[in-house]
Amino acid sequence: MVALVIALALFFDFTNGFHDTANAMATPIATGAIKPKTAVALAAVLNLVGAFLSTEVAKTVSGGIIKEGSDGIQITPDIIFAGLMGAILWNMITWLKGLPSSSSHALFGGLIGAAIAGIGIHSVNFESLMQKVILPAIFAPVIAGGVAYVCTRLAYALTSRHDPETGSKLTQKRGGFRTGQIFTSSLVALAHGTNDAQKTMGIITLVLIAAGTQQPGSGPQFWVIAACAFAIAIGTYAGGWRIIRTMGSGLTDVKPAQGFAAEASTASAILASSHLGFALSTTQVASGSVIGSGLGRKGTSVRWGTAGRIAVGWLFTLPAAGIVGALTALLVKTGIVGVIIAAVAGTGAVLFMFVQSRKSHVGHHNAVEVEEAGQAVRFRKKKALAASRAHKLNGGDK
């Protein structure tokens, strides 16, 4: 059972990397800053390195959410298995339906749901859950968005050059941000490794604790860290090929300066949160930054419909995955037959997802999750912008 859960967890880690390469590397590839092959390899290596940087988030997952150990409630590998299945199945459902969803929240939701159904509501440490998962989930994207807004404003203000006498534009060389994007997107990949790989480490550690082979309250062992790091890096590398095929279909209109600001904010937000053990969704933080930086450009407005859809998917995932996790836990409770049914269903789901993703046409809608966030900001046409500027100038003359 323990081995099965570990294998499943590592596979979950792999799909996570597979899914999220695009978030970090899509913009620099689109603006032509790096060649696709180099970008994908770079992202994989940085995910690997990032996974070794910290273990705070892993400790949150293994020690904070479900009460464990002798004084708490005994959590069993079966429950973790059910939770993981819930997460994988929910991921599969949202992926098929094209709903924006966070695999991290699916993981927590599944685990919590399974624990409630399998052990009882008292097994969940709600205080820690609130403080380390739910609050950061709500605030981190907002923080990242706000910071990205400020940074985009700053980047444009600092690089705008006008002739003091004629007021005409001078050369601004904003293309220079393209080179900078290589570094900021690398940092995003690094941050992704630190936060997301650790969630899997936490799960495996939790299994080992539940099985009695590790002390409750201790951090992940080295082989766990290494295995998770490699799983996410391989996943990233494998997933990268999808982006390369996608690049022809065009991305949101993200200017280098804007992308630079957004990525700098994303990376700082994730790294700062990881340091304090907050487990958050990298996709959502990146989406927050993209929206924020879009608003920081002149003449933009929010498409509330799209933004609302992102927000709904964002709030919905945790309870929904919880329900799936709870159902799986009930199934597993019925005995060995239930375990086998759940295992077959879960493995089948993962395989189906993988096969589908290989053969289906990859459009930008399913390869780049942040894309949707980019579309949530409407850009005014150049002409309208010029007209409004002229209007302002005339008003100023009076």
Next chain:
Amino acid sequence: MKWLELVQVAGATLLAAVTVVVLYSVGVRFTAIAGDPEQAAPRWMKSLAYVCFGLCGLAVLFGLYLIIPYFSK
């Protein structure tokens, strides 16, 4: 209290991102001034730009240094 930690995250994010973006933007501006074909710019302008990029890179490395537990032990 965890609200304090959230404020900490917000503050650290703002500080780090603004530092990196400002330094890089100033660097880009200096590059633009140095490379302007219409106005002759002093030669040290170019080196000033590189200093800004360098500082930006150092800021990033310093941030990573603060985060990685290996160094702070």
